[in-house]
Amino acid sequence: MIRTLLLSAAALIALPATAQDIAITNAKLVIGDGSAPIEGGTVVVRGGKVVAAGRGVAVPAGIESVDAEGRYVTPGIVAAFSRVGLVEVDSVTGSNDRSANRSRFSAGLDIAPALNPMGSPVAVNRAAGVTRAIVAPGSSSNLFAGQGAVVDLADDMDMVTRPRALQFVAFGEDGSAKAGGSRAATFLLFREQLLAARSYARNPATLAEWGNDAMIQRADAEALVRVINGTTPLFVRVDRAADILNVLKLKGEFPALKLVLVGATEGWLVARAIAAAKVPAIVSPLSDLPDSFERLGATQSNAGRLEAAGVDVSVGVFDDDDAHKMGYTTQYAGNLVGLTKLPGASGLTWDQAFAAITSAPARAIGMEGSIGSLKPGRVGDVVIWDHDPLELGSRPVQIWIDGKRQSLTTRQDRLRDRYLTPEEGALPKAYER
């Protein structure tokens, strides 16, 4: 057994990452499935996958062992709805692939080639403990935004965990603006495009017959066929209570749809209907302002009330900066725990809150068997934190993704170090690095 002290291990991060067999011992171990932290826990990762996690787990002979010294050890955070990897600087259009606003395609768009694993937001979000992200294309000029992916935030060039993992569409005010100015147009356009895709699936020649009158293009039709048959989950941005009910009704005509609600700001008003439909919801939980007429009922208690009604709730960060600030995920989850102390408010227990940023988003996108927890068989995405990961300013001290130890150094760290003393020294700042 090779014993590695925590701090000396951190010094190794500059080495190229290779999958390690590793055991992390003496952990306050969080599995991520909603169970309570396990004191004195051990997690073992071999071949990039978790093989065992719990109390009393033996450390296999001959593998590296890291003593967590009682610190929290958790699965990496899963950003439930984000644009990580699509944007470097929002206002610099060439570096911003969030939305394909002038494309003639819609549902067929696939963000995979737009992802930049070397972008600085990947490193900054990783250093905040985010190891996986559900990345959706931004809403564009067309109703369907296109196909998102599940990605990892590792320090390598292979970012995509699952391509075409979701289709994204916005209903409500946003969808209405695109479809022709009314929710009536949104629902009709949605239905007609899905029906056209279904016709195409039955007989691809129909598309050619329709010619210029086609509602849809081939690539878009192929993507929507996968939505209709439930292969691709359909993430639906929707906030108004009435809109949520109408979206749930879509399963009447398209029963195989795998719906995931995004936003669901007024979801608490129709929580039982959402729970009965067994549709998960990804909420941006601190959105509490009536900032539009479809969000009049906004409250921070939304997540807690949905959970209490039996809805599978994930916590995301998307009514904020959805490309750069996935580190807010833990802060938002922590706030939900704080709400449990506030008279009249609904929140989540710590265990629920942590599950809402790990296993719940994994389940929403149908990958609970491979990401989002430290159960055996899941990817070896493991974080050792300096203290309670939901507390403010808590940071990872070590991270593994797919069993590979990751760099935690960011461009921001380099800038900070250069200006620890702002005055120039013997040479200009440009020489200090």
Added chain:
Amino acid sequence: MMKGVKGGLLAAVSLALAGCAATGTEAKSASDKPAATATADRPVRFDKNPYPSTYKPYPSRLTVVKNVTIFDGEGGRIDHGSIVLSSGKVLSLGGPDMDLPTDADVYDGTGKYLTPGVIDIHSHLGDYPSPSVEGLSDGNEATGPVTAEVWAEHSVWPQDPGFTRALVNGGITTLEILPGSANLMGGRSVVLKNVPARTVQGMKFPGAPYGLKMACGENPKRVYGSKGRMPSTRMGNMAVDRQTWAKAVAYKKKLDEGKAVDRDLAMETLAGVLSGEILIQNHCYRADEMAQVIDMSHEFGYKVSAFHHAVEAYKIADLLKKEDICAAMWADWWGFKMEAYDSVPENIALVYKEGACTIVHSDDANQIQRLNQEAAKALAAGRRMGMQISDEQAWTWLGINPAKAIGLADKIGSLKPGKMADVVLWNGNPFSVYTRPEKVWIDGALMFDANDPKRRPVTDFELGQPGEGDVK
């Protein structure tokens, strides 16, 4: 500084004969009544405070909070402390041995924390309210790069639900509402007490100095460059600013010499800056641009009170310290535009380390609800790089420092005897994510109590809507 007595607010201003008919009423005498016509030997006076505060503190009771951890807002801390609030003011505070009145409302603060009410120096509540709709979007008079003549208070919608959220979730008791940053000189700010009122005058902080919002960098050059007009570059930004200041210096000279001038609302504001009555609140991200602005302030003889956003303040923290300019910053916003690319999470701590005036601000209707959490993140970043900063020292970022930068350090921002009793009782350490305000007093009046639904404000806009009176 402006004084609370109206007569003291009247300044002698000569107005040119031409055009004066349209500007006001005939002067009856050389008394301090506002008037707008003048002759060379009889200067005209105008009212510097024509939209005066009508804010009145709500009734307060003799109040004691005891056995509580106190951050006093100036870096002091009292464990197992007590505070007495009387007649809207802080009467006294001290340790466990302090004598307490027997006829007061007494609250036990065991396990809780007490701080001065949080001040946000950078807010657009009311000017860009919720709901975020075109009909209520009143924050940028983006029709010309210099609109020093507009006043933010004339846009504030007092029914913005954001005010109430900032109170109950963030413990915000005072906030400065600024015009947006589309313009180089965006207009006057207004400082508000976070007490709901029918009118903005009913929220105005009595006796607060005005500010002038300025902006450098990408926003003005983008907004006007895209309209094919000046400025479209940073050098254009500076040129328009300098030409305007040169005009203002000449205008003020005429005022000082008692010469006749036309009333010019923009010039009156700029003259107020040059005379030190109006405080410059300057949106500026990049270190090199802040240095340019500092030179410009020397060129024309004014002082910048605070740089806002100041994403690169850490690169020139020594210069900010030397010039006695505050930096009002976010904890971690970055990457949304080029001038926000070099953001570091240690910015706030590095400015503090250099000894410059350090402020945490929001510029956001959501983050104003948890400025304490933003400060906590900045504090943690500082500690991670080895800085020894206590919780009570970090509270100066939300306390005395923003109070100083808006010219109100003698009234708010710390818990000192005689200061306004703007106080938050937190249900735990306010630098923990698990903590929320339990009670908020403004001028000694209990304006929020988490345990009492009747002490939870509901704006007109939310009355009769889904979720009315909810915890939010």
